[in-house]
Amino acid sequence: MYKSFLKSALVLGLGLGVPSMVFAEQEAHKLVATDTVFILNSLLFLVGGFLVFWMAAGFAMLEAGLVRSKNVTMQLTKNVALFSLACVFYYLIGYNLMYPGDTWSIDGTLSGVFATTVLEPVGVSAEAVADYSYASVGSDFFFQLMFCAATASIVSGTLAERIKLWPFLIFTVVLTAVIYPIQASWKWGGGFLDGMGFLDFAGSTVVHSVGGWAALAGAIILGPRIGKYSKEGRVVPIPGSNLTLATLGTFILWMGWFGFNGGSQLAMGSVGDVADISRIFSNTNAAAAGGAIATLILTQVMYKKPDLTMILNGALAGLVSITAEPLTPSLGAATLIGAVGGVIVVFAVPMLDRMKIDDVVGAIPVHLLSGIWGTIAVVFTNEDASLAVQIQSIIIVGAFVVITSSVMWFLLKATLGIRVEEEDEINGLDMAELGMEAYPEFSRR
Amino acid sequence: MKLIIATIKPFKLEDVRQALTDIGIKGMMVTEIKGFGSQSGHTEIYRGAEYAVNFVPKVKLELVVDSAMAEQVVETITQTAKTGKIGDGKIFVLDVEQTIRVRTGETGADAI
Numbered sequence: 001m002y003k004s005f006l007k008s009a010l011v012l013g014l015g016l017g018v019p020s021m022v023f024a025e026q027e028a029h030k031l032v033a034t035d036t037v038f039i040l041n042s043l044l045f046l047v048g049g050f051l052v053f054w055m056a057a058g059f060a061m062l063e064a065g066l067v068r069s070k071n072v073t074m075q076l077t078k079n080v081a082l083f084s085l086a087c088v089f090y091y092l093i094g095y096n097l098m099y100p101g102d103t104w105s106i107d108g109t110l111s112g113v114f115a116t117t118v119l120e121p122v123g124v125s126a127e128a129v130a131d132y133s134y135a136s137v138g139s140d141f142f143f144q145l146m147f148c149a150a151t152a153s154i155v156s157g158t159l160a161e162r163i164k165l166w167p168f169l170i171f172t173v174v175l176t177a178v179i180y181p182i183q184a185s186w187k188w189g190g191g192f193l194d195g196m197g198f199l200d201f202a203g204s205t206v207v208h209s210v211g212g213w214a215a216l217a218g219a220i221i222l223g224p225r226i227g228k229y230s231k232e233g234r235v236v237p238i239p240g241s242n243l244t245l246a247t248l249g250t251f252i253l254w255m256g257w258f259g260f261n262g263g264s265q266l267a268m269g270s271v272g273d274v275a276d277i278s279r280i281f282s283n284t285n286a287a288a289a290g291g292a293i294a295t296l297i298l299t300q301v302m303y304k305k306p307d308l309t310m311i312l313n314g315a316l317a318g319l320v321s322i323t324a325e326p327l328t329p330s331l332g333a334a335t336l337i338g339a340v341g342g343v344i345v346v347f348a349v350p351m352l353d354r355m356k357i358d359d360v361v362g363a364i365p366v367h368l369l370s371g372i373w374g375t376i377a378v379v380f381t382n383e384d385a386s387l388a389v390q391i392q393s394i395i396i397v398g399a400f401v402v403i404t405s406s407v408m409w410f411l412l413k414a415t416l417g418i419r420v421e422e423e424d425e426i427n428g429l430d431m432a433e434l435g436m437e438a439y440p441e442f443s444r445r
Numbered sequence: 446m447k448l449i450i451a452t453i454k455p456f457k458l459e460d461v462r463q464a465l466t467d468i469g470i471k472g473m474m475v476t477e478i479k480g481f482g483s484q485s486g487h488t489e490i491y492r493g494a495e496y497a498v499n500f501v502p503k504v505k506l507e508l509v510v511d512s513a514m515a516e517q518v519v520e521t522i523t524q525t526a527k528t529g530k531i532g533d534g535k536i537f538v539l540d541v542e543q544t545i546r547v548r549t550g551e552t553g554a555d556a557i
Contacts, residue, residue: 237491303490310492350493362492 034133035126037269044277045139048263051256052146056083058252059153063160064438065246066309066361070428071161072241072438078156078165082172086149089177091117094148095141097181099189108192111185117141134267143263147207150260151180154211157361159218162225162425165433167412171405175214179404183210183397198393199385202264204324204374205397212368213401215359221409222418224358226425235353238360241439243308250312254288257319261326280326284319287326287338291318294342302346310345313362317341320367321374328381337377341370446541446554447515451506452480452534453526458504464525465508468517471557473508484532503534509541511554 032040060079064072093114100111119138120129130137152172159168184206186193200206230236240246261284267273295314299307318338322329329337348365357364375394378385412418419425424432431437453461458475465473479500486499510518519536527533546556 235494237494237496239491303493305490307490307492346493353492353494 040268041135042139044268045143048259049143051259055256062249065242066240069241074429086176094181158215160360208367209371214405217405283334286334287318287322290335290338291342294339314342317370320370324374325378
């Protein structure tokens, strides 16, 4: 199931394309009127969309808690700015790049529609909506926009505490206007990955790995924070300023994920759909719990004391792991899939440090590595999935995002520069770039 | 008069305050400090990376007492703050030349 019925009808102005699948289901049951299906589907997108919107708050709090107090205002500024920019650029170009319908300029690879998003007119009648048998354009746009913004949020955490504000925001514009929508069209826009049989229910690859790859490219090109790795090659921990906020952020993300995965059922007009959404909510929750417990136990065993920051990462890794297939696993399987995500975090965080890749909030293990794991794990519970196709798709998307983001990062580095001055980094980005602190009444001990 | 400076484990502060009040001590100064002695720090792990905690949190007490009471005060602190484990702290005893109460101008033992 992909997300483009609606768009094909709208963009081409065809009006009343009726997807045969939905129609057949209606015939079989004759229980839910078409009006009701339209209303329930649109409602699912709207409720799902505002839950995913709230994930922006989750990312902001998580990142504010895991950076030092001298960089908190900057991290919050980046989060609100990147979300807002994603909203504008997804409207201006992204949505139609992602859902070309039948209008491709390169078949299955590049949309042929370069235009802004147009909603249905005010007070539209059943006869005049773009797709009466499905859902309103506005609900679909609102829902999809939030996924695009989530992708951009992933990048800001990794590159925190040393990247300049404006070059980072320019990257966000390119990511949300072009990079994310183009690769998303390959799967959710009905492009060539979809044609190959690639399965990614809510975006372990399409959303999370994409953010993770862009963050990885950025982290390597930007370099680590001053003092993170000593001259002798030792890793120097830089504790976050507020684990209370980081925990709140994690719970907000956990909640938002019900909309992220549940909404990606994309339909709520039948008993089957509603039962499936219920499975998805339960599995999504189970995977987060599995990830958190795995990290709780592993950090206790390996380090003698549980590490809260890793447990938070573990819960999120569990959520990312289940995102590619939250429907078919049993509750037990979902818990295990999430637990493996937690294990990935515990081993990947020190591994990245050994490679001197400084990922401030752990977004690379959580979103990239667990995203890859989740995409592969689809084959364990969904017999329609092919391991070869899943791996091929991971590599294709990865290569595209790494190449395009690296080009952007290098361009920005060569022109504006992406890194703040040494003195500014040591004094903190809050005073250096913004002239205000998040906690002006706190003194540093 | 003597100035007694004692560094103790923070969790023992309340016990020590109570014990000193019980023997008639009427005032003291308390500061949260960090330092190292023979305990000389320890290591912790954050996100898989080990780091040294070189300075251990302690509480510093400063109190001025009549010379005749100094020994009893030192003994009370020693008994109350003692756990027997490394890091229990140290006590220093210094001579004090003069004490003046700001409000009344009293000096010497009357000002304590």
